[in-house]
Amino acid sequence: IAATQPSTNWHLKENAREHHTSKFSSEELIVRRGQAFTITFNGTERPEQNLVFIAETGPKPSKATKTLATFDISSTASKEGWSAVLQSTSSNSVSISISSPHNAIIGRYRLSVQSGSSTPATLGTFVLLFNPWSSGDDVFMPNKAECEEYVLEEFGIIFAGNKNHISSFGWNFGQFQGDILNICLSILDRSLYYRQDPITDVSHRHDPRYLGRVLSAMVNGNDDQGVVLGNWSGKYEGGKNPSSWTGSGEILQSWKKSGFKPVKYGQCWVFAAVLTTVLRCLGIPTRTITNFSSAHDADGNLRVDEFYDAEGNHLEKGADSVWNFHVWNESWFTRNDLGPSYSGWQILDATPQEQSGGIYQCGPASRHAIKEGEVDLDYDSTFVFAEVNADCMYWNYDSATGKKTLIFSKSTEIGASISTKAVGRDDRVDVTNDYKYEEGSAKERDIFKKARKKLGLEDKFDPTAPKIEEIEQKPDISGKFKVAGSLEVGKDLNLLLVLENLQSDAKTVNVNMTAWSTLYTRRRVNQIWKDSISVTLAPKEEKQFPIKIKYPEYQQQLTTDKTIQVTALCHVEGGIQVLVKRNITLDNPGIDIQVLGEAKVNKEVVVEVAFTNPIDAEVKDCVLQVEGSDLLQGILELRIPPLKASETSSTKFKLIPSEAGLKHLLVNFSCDKFADIKTFKMVNVIN
Numbered sequence: 001i002a003a004t005q006p007s008t009n010w011h012l013k014e015n016a017r018e019h020h021t022s023k024f025s026s027e028e029l030i031v032r033r034g035q036a037f038t039i040t041f042n043g044t045e046r047p048e049q050n051l052v053f054i055a056e057t058g059p060k061p062s063k064a065t066k067t068l069a070t071f072d073i074s075s076t077a078s079k080e081g082w083s084a085v086l087q088s089t090s091s092n093s094v095s096i097s098i099s100s101p102h103n104a105i106i107g108r109y110r111l112s113v114q115s116g117s118s119t120p121a122t123l124g125t126f127v128l129l130f131n132p133w134s135s136g137d138d139v140f141m142p143n144k145a146e147c148e149e150y151v152l153e154e155f156g157i158i159f160a161g162n163k164n165h166i167s168s169f170g171w172n173f174g175q176f177q178g179d180i181l182n183i184c185l186s187i188l189d190r191s192l193y194y195r196q197d198p199i200t201d202v203s204h205r206h207d208p209r210y211l212g213r214v215l216s217a218m219v220n221g222n223d224d225q226g227v228v229l230g231n232w233s234g235k236y237e238g239g240k241n242p243s244s245w246t247g248s249g250e251i252l253q254s255w256k257k258s259g260f261k262p263v264k265y266g267q268c269w270v271f272a273a274v275l276t277t278v279l280r281c282l283g284i285p286t287r288t289i290t291n292f293s294s295a296h297d298a299d300g301n302l303r304v305d306e307f308y309d310a311e312g313n314h315l316e317k318g319a320d321s322v323w324n325f326h327v328w329n330e331s332w333f334t335r336n337d338l339g340p341s342y343s344g345w346q347i348l349d350a351t352p353q354e355q356s357g358g359i360y361q362c363g364p365a366s367r368h369a370i371k372e373g374e375v376d377l378d379y380d381s382t383f384v385f386a387e388v389n390a391d392c393m394y395w396n397y398d399s400a401t402g403k404k405t406l407i408f409s410k411s412t413e414i415g416a417s418i419s420t421k422a423v424g425r426d427d428r429v430d431v432t433n434d435y436k437y438e439e440g441s442a443k444e445r446d447i448f449k450k451a452r453k454k455l456g457l458e459d460k461f462d463p464t465a466p467k468i469e470e471i472e473q474k475p476d477i478s479g480k481f482k483v484a485g486s487l488e489v490g491k492d493l494n495l496l497l498v499l500e501n502l503q504s505d506a507k508t509v510n511v512n513m514t515a516w517s518t519l520y521t522r523r524r525v526n527q528i529w530k531d532s533i534s535v536t537l538a539p540k541e542e543k544q545f546p547i548k549i550k551y552p553e554y555q556q557q558l559t560t561d562k563t564i565q566v567t568a569l570c571h572v573e574g575g576i577q578v579l580v581k582r583n584i585t586l587d588n589p590g591i592d593i594q595v596l597g598e599a600k601v602n603k604e605v606v607v608e609v610a611f612t613n614p615i616d617a618e619v620k621d622c623v624l625q626v627e628g629s630d631l632l633q634g635i636l637e638l639r640i641p642p643l644k645a646s647e648t649s650s651t652k653f654k655l656i657p658s659e660a661g662l663k664h665l666l667v668n669f670s671c672d673k674f675a676d677i678k679t680f681k682m683v684n685v686i687n
Contacts, residue, residue: 006113008123009040020133023152023176029124030181032131032283034102036077036085041113041123042093053084053098054112054120057105057128058202065203066105102136104128105205106282108185127181130208130283132332138208139333141285149423150285150332154629155664155680156276156421158269159428160520161585162324162563163292163416165487168428170666170680171273171288172247174629175281183252184281190260191217192224192359208284208333209364212348213379216329217361219275219350221262224359227255227274228266230352234525234559239264243560243676246666247627248277250635267520271350272327279348285332289347289431292416294326296353297386301457302448304390304414307397308407308579312512312569314524315397322414323521324563324583326351326387328362330420335366338377342366345434347384356380370435373447376454385451388415388435394579396569407579408475411448412439426682476503476572477537479580484546489562489586489674490615493549497568497580501537510534510571515549517557518565522583526557528564551615560675562586589614591669593681599631599657601687610650611669611677613643622671624651630659631683643671657685 010029015037016022021030031037052072061068069082077083077099087095098111108127112120132141132151141147154173161167174180188194191214194201204210221229228251231242242265245251251274254263266274272288279286295304298319306322307315328349335342346364356362356379365384366377375382392413396405416439418432437444478500485494501507515529529549537543547566554564563585570578589612596606609626613619622640626632632655640649657663663685669677 006041006121006123010124010126011038011040014038019131020147020152021129023154024181025176025178026127026181029126030129031100031126032129032134033100033104033106034131034134034136036097036099037126038087038095038097039111039123040093040095050116051084051094051096052114053082053096054114055082055098055100055109056112057107057109059198062199065199066206067199067202100128102131102134103138103206105202106130106211107188107202107205127185132283132285138336139284141332145423146332147285149421150287151280151283153280156273156288157426157428158273158288158327159290159419160269160325160327162583164582165585166292166417166419166428167585167587169678170246170664171269172249172627172629172664172666173273173277173280174247174249175277177249177629178253179256180249180252180277181281183256184278186256186260187215187218187227187278190225208331209335209337209346211282212279212284212331212333212346212364213361215275215278216348216350216363217359219271219278220266220352220360222352222360225260226262227251228270229262229264230267230271231265232267232519232521232523234519234523236265241265241560241675242267242270244625244668244670245270245273246625246635246668246678248274249627252277268323268325268351269327271352272329275329275348275350279329279331287330287420288327289330290325290327290419291388292325292418293414294323294387295390295392295414296321296323296326297383297390298354300382300386300455302382302386302390302452302455303393304386305393305395307395307404308567308569309397309399310512310569310571311530312514312567312579314516314522314565314567314581316524317397321521321523322392324585325520330367331364333364335364338366338369342368342377344368349380349384354383356383367434371437371447373451373454375451382451382455388418389448389451390414391448396577405577407577411445415439474502475578476507476575477501477509477570477578479568479570479578481566481568481580481582482544483584487584487586488614489558489588490551492551493554493564493584493586495547495549495566495582497545497547498542499535499537499545499570500542501540504539506539507537507575508534508573509537510573511568512571513547513566513568515554515564515566517554517559518561518563518583519559520561520563520585522563522565524565525559528554528557555673558586562588588674588677591667591677591679593665593667593679595665595681595683596652599655599663599683599685601657601660601685604654604656606652606654607665608650608652609667609669610648611640611643612648613646615673616645617673618645619643619671619673622649622669625668625670626653626665628655628663628665628683630661630663630685631655631657631665640671655683657683660685660687
C-alpha cells in the first residue's frame with residue numbers, strides 16, 4: 001500500500017438502502033450483520049496483491065473474544081466468519097464487498113487494510129447492528145410488516161387508564177434522530193457489566209438475550225447511573241413530571257448533556273418507551289405492552305395481599321401492590337438456552353421493582369414459559385408470572401390488636417386486557433391469550449398450581465391464612481359501584497353504590513365509604529371524601545345509593561394520574577364484611593389539531609391547535625409542547641395566554657417536514673387546572 005492514507009467511499013446511500021438503515025442521519029456507515037456491504041478505496045498500488053482486512057471492536061480486540069477478525073479476499077462470501085469479495089478494480093481503486101457473520105458482535109468497528117508486510121492502513125469506522133431481515137440472525141423476524149413496525153417505526157401508542165376504562169397516548173420513540181445511536185452505544189459502555197469487565201461484556205454483545213438484560217438495568221437510574229430516575233411519590237420537584245414527556249429523544253439527550261446523570265423523573269411507561277427506543281435503534285424488534293391490574297408480588301408467593309381498616313381505607317401495609325396498569329417490553333429473539341418453543345417474544349422490564357441478581361433488571365422471560373407456568377426458567381419468570389396471574393387476598397386489619405381477617409380472595413382480578421399497538425395501524429390489540437389460558441378455566445388453574453408447585457408453595461402451611469371454613473363462609477350481600485355520567489376532570493363525579501341482599505331474611509348493613517386520590521400504582525395520596533350510611537335491605541332486595549363528589553371537592557386533591565379509589569366496607573350485622581371497591585381514572589378534556597393545507601417535504605405547513613376551557617373558572621400557566629420525528633427538530637414549546645371560562649384558544653405554528661411518508665405529530669397541553677392533555681395527529685407528508 002502506498003504511503004498515503006487511503007480514501008474510502010462507504011457508498012452510504014446504497015448500503016443504507018440495502019441494510020434498512022436509511023432513516024439514520026449519519027455520515028458514518030451503519031449496516032446490519034450477516035449481510036454484505038460494499039466499499040471502495042484507493043491508495044493501493046496493485047489491488048490484486050494479497051490484501052488483508054482487519055475489523056476490530058471494543059477496548060482490547062482479540063480473536064479469542066471474537067472482537068477482532070482478519071480476513072483476505074475470497075471468491076465467495078463466507079457463511080461462518082468475516083469475508084471480503086473483490087467487486088471491481090481500476091488503476092488506483094478497488095471495490096470490495098464485505099460480509100460479517102450472522103452472530104457478529106454489534107457496535108462500532110474500526111476497519112483497516114494491509115497489503116503484504118506493510119503497516120495496516122485505517123479505512124475508517126462503521127457501526128454494525130442486529131439484522132431482523134436475515135434468517136440466520138437470532139432476531140430474525142419473518143414477517144416484513146412486523147419488521148417495519150417493531151424496528152423502523154418511530155411512533156408508538158402506549159395504553160394506560162384501568163381495565164374498565166382503557167385510554168392511550170402517543171409516544172415519539174425517535175430511534176433514528178440525531179445522536180440517538182451514539183447515545184445508545186454509550187449506554188452499553190456505561191453499564192455495570194462493562195465497568196466490571198469490559199472485555200467479557202463486549203464479547204457478549206452478539207447476544208440479544210444478554211443485551212436485553214443489560215439494557216433493562218441501564219434504562220433505570222438505580223445501581224448504575226442509568227438513564228431515568230423513577231419517582232412514584234406524586235411530588236416531582238427538581239425534575240419533570242413523568243406524565244409530561246412525549247418522546248424518548250429529549251430524555252436520552254438530557255442524560256448525555258448532564259454528563260450521564262439519571263434524568264428526573266420516570267414511571268413505568270417512560271422506562272418501557274426508552275427501552276423500546278434503544279432496542280429498536282440497535283435492531284432488536286421491540287414493542288411496549290400494557291398489563292391492566294398488574295400485580296407487584298414482592299415476596300414471590302404468587303399472591304398479593306391488600307389491607308383495609310374498619311373505615312374502608314386502603315392501608316399501606318406489606319410490600320405487595322396492584323397497579324391500575326403497568327407497562328413493560330417484549331423483544332423478539334431466539335432462546336438457544338431454553339429451546340425452540342421458548343423463542344419469539346421475550347419480556348423485558350426496565351422499571352425498577354425488584355432486584356434480580358443483585359441489581360434492578362428484569363428479563364428476558366420467555367412469554368411462552370409464562371403462559372405454561374414454567375416459572376423456573378431464566379430470567380425472572382416468577383416475577384412476570386405473578387404480574388399477570390397472582391391471586392388477590394383482601395384483609396381487614398385492626399391496628400389496635402394487629403389482627404388480620406380475610407374479607408375475600410379473588411383469582412381472576414390480575415392481568416386483564418394485556419394490550420399493545422397494532423402493526424401498521426393506530427389500534428389496540430389484546431394479547432392476554434398469549435400470556436395465559438382463559439381466566440377461570442380449568443387449564444388456567446392447573447397452570448397456576450403447576451407454578452406454585454415449582455416454587456415449592458403447593459403445600460406450605462401459611463400461619464397467617466385463616467381457616468378454610470372462614471374463607472368458605474358466603475357473604476350475605478353483594479355490592480358494586482356503578483358510574484353514572486361522564487368521567488371527566490372538571491365535571492362532578494356521579495356514582496351509584498348498588499347493594500343486593502342475597503338472603504331470604506332482612507339484613508342491616510353499616511357502610512363506611514371513602515374516596516382517595518391515588519397514583520396509577522393505587523398508592524393513596526389525598527383523602528377526597530368520606531361518608532357512612534346505615535341501610536336495611538329487605539329479603540333479596542337491591543338498592544342504589546347515589547354518590548356525588550363535586551369537582552371543587554376533588555380538584556385540589558387530584559394527582560396528575562387523575563385516579564380516584566372509592567371503597568365501601570359493608571359491616572353486615574351477624575355476617576361477614578363485604579368490601580366494594582372501584583378504581584376510577586378520569587379523562588382530560590379534549591384538544592383538537594388541524595393541519596391547514598398539504599404537508600410537503602421541505603415546505604412550510606401551518607398547524608392549528610385548539611383547546612376549550614370546560615370549567616367555569618379561568619385557567620392559566622398554559623403551555624403547549626409539540627414534537628414529531630421528521631416533522632420538526634426537537635421540541636417546540638409555546639406559551640398560551642390565560643383562558644376564561646368556556647373560552648377557546650387557537651394556536652398556530654409552522655412545520656417544515658424533512659421526509660415523506662406517514663408521520664405523527666404529538667401535542668401535550670398543560671395549565672394550572674389540567675396536566676398533560678395529550679393527543680396526536682397523523683400527517684401524510686408528500687414529496
